[in-house]
Amino acid sequence: MPDTWLDIAPDAHFGPSCLPYGVFSTPDRPERRVGVAIGDHVLDLGAAARAIGAPFAGAVSGASLDPLLASGRPVWEQVRAAVRSWLADPVREGDLRPHLHERAGVQLHLPFTVGDYVDFYSSEQHATNVGRIFRPDQQPLTPNWKHLPIGYHGRAGTVVPSGTPVVRPVGQRKTPADAAPLFGPSARLDIEAEVGFVVGAPSAHGERVPVASFADHVFGVFLVNDWSARDLQAWEYVPLGPFLGKSFATSVSPWVVPLQALDAARTAPPVRDPEPLEYLRDAEGEPWGLDISLEVRLNGHLLSRPPFSTMYWTPAQQLAHMTVNGASVRTGDFYASGTVSGTGRGEFGSLLELSWGGKEPVRLPGGAERSFLEDGDTVAITATAPGADGTVIGFGEVTGTVVPARL
Ligand SMILES: O=C(O)/C=C/C(=O)CC(=O)CC(=O)O
Ligand SMILES: [Ca+2]
Numbered sequence: 001m002p003d004t005w006l007d008i009a010p011d012a013h014f015g016p017s018c019l020p021y022g023v024f025s026t027p028d029r030p031e032r033r034v035g036v037a038i039g040d041h042v043l044d045l046g047a048a049a050r051a052i053g054a055p056f057a058g059a060v061s062g063a064s065l066d067p068l069l070a071s072g073r074p075v076w077e078q079v080r081a082a083v084r085s086w087l088a089d090p091v092r093e094g095d096l097r098p099h100l101h102e103r104a105g106v107q108l109h110l111p112f113t114v115g116d117y118v119d120f121y122s123s124e125q126h127a128t129n130v131g132r133i134f135r136p137d138q139q140p141l142t143p144n145w146k147h148l149p150i151g152y153h154g155r156a157g158t159v160v161p162s163g164t165p166v167v168r169p170v171g172q173r174k175t176p177a178d179a180a181p182l183f184g185p186s187a188r189l190d191i192e193a194e195v196g197f198v199v200g201a202p203s204a205h206g207e208r209v210p211v212a213s214f215a216d217h218v219f220g221v222f223l224v225n226d227w228s229a230r231d232l233q234a235w236e237y238v239p240l241g242p243f244l245g246k247s248f249a250t251s252v253s254p255w256v257v258p259l260q261a262l263d264a265a266r267t268a269p270p271v272r273d274p275e276p277l278e279y280l281r282d283a284e285g286e287p288w289g290l291d292i293s294l295e296v297r298l299n300g301h302l303l304s305r306p307p308f309s310t311m312y313w314t315p316a317q318q319l320a321h322m323t324v325n326g327a328s329v330r331t332g333d334f335y336a337s338g339t340v341s342g343t344g345r346g347e348f349g350s351l352l353e354l355s356w357g358g359k360e361p362v363r364l365p366g367g368a369e370r371s372f373l374e375d376g377d378t379v380a381i382t383a384t385a386p387g388a389d390g391t392v393i394g395f396g397e398v399t400g401t402v403v404p405a406r407l
C-alpha cells in the first residue's frame with residue numbers, strides 16, 4: 001500500500017489505491033462539492049486544490065464532477081497523481097486536514113449530470129436465463145446475441161442516487177391466462193445488479209470510438225441497480241424492448257471509481273465464439289474484462305455474488321458498438337453492463353432468476369420467502385476488485401428501499 005499519513009487499514013475499501021470521486025454536502029454547508037473518498041474520510045477536493053494552488057483547481061471546484069469528466073484523460077491522470085502524492089507527503093497534512101470530513105457525516109449526491117443512458121444485456125448467463133423464463137418455447141439466446149452487444153436506451157431523467165426510495169411502479173400487465181390487461185401496482189418488482197460506466201471525454205458526431213480508445217473516453221465505474229417491473233415488462237416489451245417496466249428508477253452508487261484504479265482488476269474476457277466482427281475485437285494485449293465481485297443483499301441477507309469477470313461483452317466493446325453508426329457520446333453519458341449473472345443461483349443478479357420466474361421463492365432467515373420485492377424491502381449492492389499491490393478496491397454501495405405504489 002502506498003504510504004499515507006492518514007491511518008488507513010491495509011484492507012480498507014477506499015485506501016490510497018482506490019480514490020473514488022463523488023459529490024457531497026455537509027449539514028453545516030449544504031452546497032455540493034467534489035470529494036475524494038479516502039478511508040473513513042472525504043477530502044473536499046476543490047478546497048484542497050485551491051489551498052495548494054493546484055493547476056486543475058477549476059475542474060474540481062464546481063457542484064458536480066461534470067467539469068472534471070469533460071477535462072479529459074491527461075487531467076484525470078494529473079488529478080489522481082496529485083491526490084496520491086498529497087496523501088503520501090506528511091508536509092501536506094497541514095494543508096489537507098482542514099478539508100477532510102468524516103465520511104459517515106456527509107450527504108452524497110448524484111455525482112454527475114446524466115446525459116444519455118444505455119443499458120446493455122451482456123451476461124450470457126443472464127440472457128440465457130431470461131430467455132428460458134420469458135420465452136420457454138424458443139432458443140434462449142437470440143441469433144444476434146453473440147454478434148453484437150444488445151442494448152436499449154433507458155430514461156436518463158430517472159437515474160437516482162443510492163438511498164433514494166423507489167416507489168413501486170403502476171401500470172399494465174397481462175399474462176396469457178388473463179382475458180384482458182390488468183392495471184395496478186407491479187406485483188413482480190425486481191432488481192438488476194449491474195456495473196455502470198460514465199463517459200468523460202466526448203466523441204465527435206460521425207466518428208467511431210474504437211475498442212482501443214475506451215480509456216480515453218470513459219472516466220470511471222460505479223454500481224447500478226436497474227429496478228425492473230417484470231410483469232409490466234413481459235406484457236409491453238414486444239417488439240420494441242424494455243420501456244415503462246424499467247424507466248421508473250435506476251439507482252447508482254455515489255462513488256465513481258476511476259478507470260486507473262482498476263489496472264490490477266483487468267482480466268481476459270471469456271473466449272468469444274464465433275469471433276466477433278473486426279470493430280468488436282479486443283485490442284491486442286489490452287483486455288477490458290474486469291474482475292469485479294458483486295454482492296447483492298435483501299434486507300441485510302446475502303442473496304448472491306455475481307462475478308463481473310464472466311461478462312461476455314466488455315465495456316470497451318459496448319462503447320465501440322454504441323458509436324459504430326456515428327452516434328456521438330457526450331460528457332455524462334452513462335451505460336450499464338446489463339445484469340451480472342454467473343453460473344448457478346449463488347451468482348444470479350436478479351430475483352427473476354433467483355426465484356426462477358417466481359416458481360422457486362428465495363428463502364430468507366426467519367422463515368420469510370421472496371419471489372419479488374415487497375414494500376419496505378431494502379436492496380443493497382456492493383462490490384470489490386483487486387487493487388494495486390494486493391490492496392482492495394471498493395465501490396461502496398447502491399441501495400434503495402421499496403415504498404408503496406401511489407394510486
Ligand atoms: O430478454 C428480454 O426480454 C429482456 C431482458 C431484460 O431484462 C433486459 C435488461 O434490462 C438488460 C440487462 O440488464 O441485462
Ligand atoms: Ca438492466
Ligand SMILES: [Mg+2]
Nearest residue numbers: 226246249250
Ligand atoms: Mg432503468
